[in-house]
Amino acid sequence: MTTEVRSLREFKMPDVGEGLTEAEILSWSVKPGDTVTDGQVVCEVETAKAAVELPIPFNGVVERLFFPEGATVDVGTVIISVAVAGEAGAAAPAAAAPVAPVAAPAEAEPARREVLVGYGPRTGGTQRRARRTTTTTVVAPAPAAPAPAPVAAAPVVPAQPTGDRPLAKPPVRKLAKDLGVDLRAVTPTGPDGVVTREDVHAHAAAAAAVAAPPAEPAAVAPVEPVVVATAGTGDVRVPIKGVRKATAQAMVASAFTAPHVTEFVQVDVTRTMKFVRRLKESGELGRDIRVSPLLLVAKALLTAIKRHPEINAQWDEAAQEIVIRGQVNLGIAAATPRGLIVPNIKDAGGRTLSGLAAALGELIDTARLGKTSPNDMQGGTVTITNVGVFGVDTGTPILNPGEAAILAFGAVRELPWVHKGKVVPRQVTTLALSFDHRLVDGELGSRVLADVAALLEYPKRLITWG
Template sequence: MIQEFRLPDLGEGLTDAEVVQWLVAPGDTVALNQTLAEVETAKAVVELPSPYDGTVTTLHAEAGDTVEVGAPLIAFDVAGAETADAAQAGAEPADAATAANTGDASDAGEKTPPNLVGYGAAPSSKARPARRARRAAAASTPTDTAVLEAAPHDVLPDAPASPRIGDRPRSTPPVRAYAKRLGVDLVLVAAEVGDRVITRDDIDAYAERIGGQTDRPAPAASQPSAFGDASERETRIPIRGVRKHTAAAMVQSAFTAPHVTTFHTVDVTATMDLIASLRADRSLSEHRIGPLVVVAKAVCLALGRTPGLNSRWDEEAGEIVQPHYVDLGIAAATDRGLIVPNIRDADGMNLPQLADAVSALTQTARSGKTSPADLAGGTFSITNIGVFGIDAGTPILPPGQSGILAVGAVRRMPWEHHGEIALRQVMTLSLSFDHRIVDGAEGARFVKDVADILEQPGRAMILG
């Protein structure tokens, strides 16, 4: 019996998702919970597991297509037909998902949907997904390992390459777009490079071998351009996915909350000495404790004295909500745009724990695997502009938060110290806050508390 799998609600009221790549093709046999595709929502890239054991019959969307929540995504030929969806006449797959989410196992039958937002917990399956099996086999092959280590920059190091399904070549979305622009058939390239990830260099080499018969645009020799391809006057980039969501959120925040930004430059020499001593401690060598981690700890301590900066404005209820915890957002720049995943209950962590949480958060964000749940519910945020060599800025509040702190670069410069001029390490803090909730005095007190801890880390022992 043919069963349709419709795009589920992937969380936070998201209305659609873009198909990044299919990991299966019509005719493939799939197991329950085997990954079918990667889709990009307005917040993150999500892997969609299969809700059925069966054979793929139809893909209702191509890679790059945007699919509405509830629209058919893929169809299966399911043996037995006694599935959760067919248990009730005329019921849609989304109805079974709702039943699983409410925990009503009697309505879900033996095959409940996978563990997605809007679905219940994933059932155990004895069948190992083919993708994982192939990945495990590849890990044991020295040749494949060498290829992955030598892959050019087009292959993201943090994200495992997708398997080749049937005649579908293995490549990343930017490489597929590049090949399409040049008119190169990736199937023909794959026939030459074998079963490994295709890169831009492979496409260029193939184009040269066929004697320049592709429509590859050549730059104008007489008018070289610093912007790349001089034969085209402009490049149009679709606004979608994470970037579209970020833009809408920033516009909403900028025109809803009255922003005020205050700046303070602080001598962080003592903090940098502390970091150096912690890094030299062998018992802490596994934890990457840096300036951002110490600032995060200082922020958590300072928020205890200025709870307004850890609050949100509830327009409908006519209330200011003050959480008794800190879910600390750390802004992360990714290839898909800026996202702000959160560290849950950061106020209860020590420095090593915060360092591990920041490292895990950053790696997950860069690989595009941050879940929608990790992007929601933050109470205060930090953005580290110092990694770009920037001293100060005016950050925009994430929607629903009343404060965000920009951390500038640490610079060595002449500074007044104990009545004399000395070379010291200094940093600028930039705090933006919602003036509906926080007044200037409270904002200044918060920045001063953070600065005092960074100037004298020992103050963390007495600040309360």
């Protein structure tokens, strides 16, 4: 005779790494009593700059939600418990006495831990972090009940896969592709070194922490929830968390680590604006491809970097070396309901104008929908911030940590300009290039900015120079 054994399994806030210790629960997708399956998204959390959906790694029935929406939760804290059903062998006698826990010998082999999203099997003891003194409203509190009998788990020792192709089932490979995760970079915890769904989700959650920080706070959209201050009503206090907190930390780190230099130039972009109109009307870049002045600014910057690759660099403090990056991952500052984020286009320098336009449109649309993946938020090498869309002429943008340069594109205005010996109205903009003076000296920065200006003044050079 067999009997069903029900036990509670706890799901913890994933460890997002890189020094981040907390995340905010934006929304719950389940409630107590709901049935959940392995891989089902149970909540959405905000870490650093990205909103990340968290899937549950096992089947069962939701027993309890430990925190409400809007709560900020420490990494490693239980956020949901699930009643899991399983099969046991012969039914145990009803009056069986409980087994007293026995202390393991000092040299005994440590027991295997459950693998949760963000946590692989670990050995050795653990040390509990001191909890912060906060008051949190608990959703659907459950009455105290005796702890269920633990279900023994057979120890599994993951083996390293042989060859360059990691071991994973087809559904796991598809999941990794959808999340932009390179399976070769994932630590396997499954039997015989197989990469599991939990491993992929853990790697994706950890990648969110190293996403590129916002370019500069000048054009940051209000952080949710929006707090509206009315004149004469007194002070309003807004909690510093989520995107705002990550932005502040990143900008302070950048400003006090990299010596910033900013240079400015005014450019006659009349020909560029005509070129943009021609591309829109002709549709030569392809159907449903949006064309904007930002596209040509991006192409001009990429062309200038191709001529001066030393500006696409990174400062390695530990090795005391300058690393010139092999490809340009172009970050574009995008305003979203939660604030300014900077996803990037991988290998932007290797794309054609039509390919760059398609990637730029997809990047902006995805960011505004709040669906930017962690992979798109990390690895940027240089950034463009388009302050002109807000009617701003220029600014002094702060570098993203780890990058050597950021270009601000100001508003395009009709101004009196000397053209062919006459003062006539022309379309003029102001460009501002901030760079890390440890990596980029004044000559290199000036040459790059001058090249971008020359390409925008005469956009036909994009063909000859590229």
